[in-house]
Amino acid sequence: MDEQGENQATIAESLKSLGLTKYEALVYIALVRVAGATATEIHELSGVPRASVYPVLDRLIQKNLVSVSNTSPKRFNPVRPDEGVDSLMKSIESDALCAREGLNRIYLECADLERGDQELIWSTYGEENIRIRLLDLISNATESIRVFFYWGGLRKQIIQMLEEKKNSVSIEVVTDHWEGEIPESMNVWIKKPPGGHDIGPAKSLGGGVFLVDGSKAMVIMGSEEEGTSALYSEARGFVRFFTVYWNFFSSWARRKNQ
Amino acid sequence: MDEQGENQATIAESLKSLGLTKYEALVYIALVRVAGATATEIHELSGVPRASVYPVLDRLIQKNLVSVSNTSPKRFNPVRPDEGVDSLMKSIESDALCAREGLNRIYLECADLERGDQELIWSTYGEENIRIRLLDLISNATESIRVFFYWGGLRKQIIQMLEEKKNSVSIEVVTDHWEGEIPESMNVWIKKPPGGHDIGPAKSLGGGVFLVDGSKAMVIMGSEEEGTSALYSEARGFVRFFTVYWNFFSSWARRKNQ
DNA sequence: TAAATGTTGTTATAGCAAAAACAACATGAG
DNA sequence: CTCATGTTGTTTTTGCTATAACAACATTTA
Known part of the structure; x- marks a missing residue:
């Protein structure tokens, strides 16, 4: 009942x-x-x-x-x-198609005109949305992808995304754990974080840095309390800052042992 | 603008x-x-x-x-x-799936218990809905389909539906016009209506009678003013009435010439 | 048959919650 | 200061929800 x-x-x-x-x-x-x-x-x-x-x-x-x-x-x-239910869905789907076509046309028309976006920093909230953005970012990479992440949240999906690009762009990864075998065409350094005071315990806080083609950066932070959020930017200063950040951890990870 | x-x-x-x-x-x-x-x-x-x-x-x-x-x-x-748009659709689709499963389970659970439907006559309005019902009716036919229609509305779709069943059930059709070639396994009589006073001009009013397995009848009427509506029933009297109706027009159509 | 009762389908109307529209205020940069 | 921003309320509107009342009809009971 x-x-x-x-x-x-x-x-x-x-x-x-x-x-x-x-x-x-x-x-x-x-x-x-x-x-x-x-x-x-x-x-x-x-x-x-x-x-x-x-x-x-x-x-x-x-x-x-x-x-x-x-x-x-x-x-x-x-x-x-x-x-x-199918009948309802069909009607909604047709509306969705209509909306998507219309919006996409508008979007592409305007795409040429502007895009002063490059200097701004964009925030995104929620794992699902971040996943979509990240997928978009990585799949549009043309030259290089540098990744640094100590974060369980999207590990599997990130690894999968990277594997799809392993033959077309240069990939460098620093992380604490890898699922599956490491492809030869990638450079992967696996190293546990030193004490925990640098990055924090993996469960309550995790982070990831993704540098694409040296011109785009996405930074992800997940914490138990505030959910997951991400920053994305193509701004020079932003990208440079996280490039330095990445270089630091990269060289740290390359040192043999701890 | x-x-x-x-x-x-x-x-x-x-x-x-x-x-x-x-x-x-x-x-x-x-x-x-x-x-x-x-x-x-x-x-x-x-x-x-x-x-x-x-x-x-x-x-x-x-x-x-x-x-x-x-x-x-x-x-x-x-x-x-x-x-x-896709993200919105995905969420709706998941709800649709959930609703469909839940409803279907309830529907099938209750299906055994009752169904005193057989003596009732059901009305349906709107071409789209009628098309769905008709599709359902025809595709579930196991023995015979007898059709009589003087109606342009769903002609193509009706013909298509019938062709899919032509080898598994006996099909007899009386109509005024056929699109495409007539399959050998069907009995089709094509005859224009006599004067117009019997059935009325095709544009403003059209009708169709579908008798399935001698036990189910669907009657469709389309008029310009009131839209299209249909009756469906498995009631003995209803089916018998339209069987007589069909027999009358069938024998009329079989007479050579007018 | 006639009155009493109950049900159906319809209409009117009051209540309610979300969204839309407006007004007012605090803030902060130039 | 001044202007635009961001925030907070309040009012109006809208569409759904909920209740009450009514006429039409059928059923029962005297």
């Missing part, structure tokens, strides 16, 4: 992000449970006020999620849920 | 169905047009009140559609539109 309730609430939430209102979701779920119900039965099953059931059903019919019988009292039937 | 405005409005609508509010859509579009704008510039470009720009930008940052510079004044950058 409670499990069903939980489940239903989840489904309702999902349906809401497909563009239905709370009532529309509840009514549709109720109808899926007992196909061919009357308005009153729907009201009892869904908890939606009886008078509200009618306009809600109208909307659902408009959205092709419900059909009506011509009996009296009227009975209502849900479209098969997989078809219904 | 006006074209751009039209275009923008369209994009805004599309973005709204991806879960953004009007302001969020407008701000994001403005930002795509001039990346790295300040809050005030965004306000001017989008028409969104300046004070509203800030909370809206916050939400967009939360949704990983925008990043901030650490300059003063702050400057804002859009995530690349294709990435942004």
Whole structure:
């Protein structure tokens, strides 16, 4: 019972992000449970006020999620849920396509005109978004990638990204741990951080520096309290600062033993 | 200019169905047009009140559609539109999957219990929904399909559907016009309606009758004024009525010449 | 048959929450 | 100081939610 309730609430939430209102979701779920119900039965099953059931059903019919019988009292039937959901998705997907095309056109039109971005430093929050940015950055590298990271967060994905580029650009990596075998075409130095006071315990805080083509830098910091955030810039000073930073740790890592 | 405005409005609508509010859509579009704008510039470009720009930008940052510079004044950058839209879609798709699974489970659980549906007659409105139902009906046919239609609306799709089943079930068709060549395994009678007073001019009104396995009937009526609607039933009387109806027109169509 | 009861479908309307629009204020750089 | 920025409230609007009341019809009971 409670499990069903939980489940239903989840489904309702999902349906809401497909563009239905709370009532529309509840009514549709109720109808899926007992196909061919009357308005009153729907009201009892869904908890939606009886008078509200009618306009809600109208909307659902408009959205092709419900059909009506011509009996009296009227009975209502849900479209098969997989078809219904697919139908909603299809409409959203078409909108997504439209938005993407339109926006991309605008974006590319404007791309030539401006881009005074180079001197600015951009912040990004959240691992997912950072992952996307990083992927973009690395996959557009043309000459060199220098990486320095002591951070578990995206280790696997970072390694995978680098391996895809290992034959087309020069890659140098300093890190504390490597998963899988190290490709020959990469220069990888593995070294545990000295005491912990330099970089901090890996679980609560981790960092990564990515230098691409000597002109772009992305710096990632993850901490348990404040989530993960990243800075990206093509500004000279910014890139130079982290290049020096990287050189320092790189030479430290090359020293044999500690 | 006006074209751009039209275009923008369209994009805004599309973005709204991806879960953004009007302001969020407008701000994001403005930002795509001039990346790295300040809050005030965004306000001017989008028409969104300046004070509203800030909370809206916050939400967009939360949704990983925008990043901030650490300059003063702050400057804002859009995530690349294709990435942004994809990211929104991914989240919606995951919800869709969740909803579909949950609903389908409920649906299948309940499917055994009931189904007193057989005696009812169901209405469906809108060509798209009807097309889906019809597809479902025809593709689940196991023995016979008898079709009678004088209706341009879904002609091509109907023909295509039938061709897919031509080798597995017996098919008989009466219609006024056929696109493409007629497969040998189907029985098709093509005959123009006599005068127009029986069925009416094809443009303003058209109809179709689909009898499947002798136990299911779907009747479609399209009129210019009231849109397209369909009835579906497995009720004995309903099926028998339209079987007689079909037999009548079938024998009429078999008569040589008019 | 006639009155009483209950149900259905409809309409009107009040409540509510999120978003939109506006106004006011503190800050900070030139 | 002055202007633009960033922040904080308040009001208005909007769309959904919720309740109440009503006419039409069917069902029951006397």
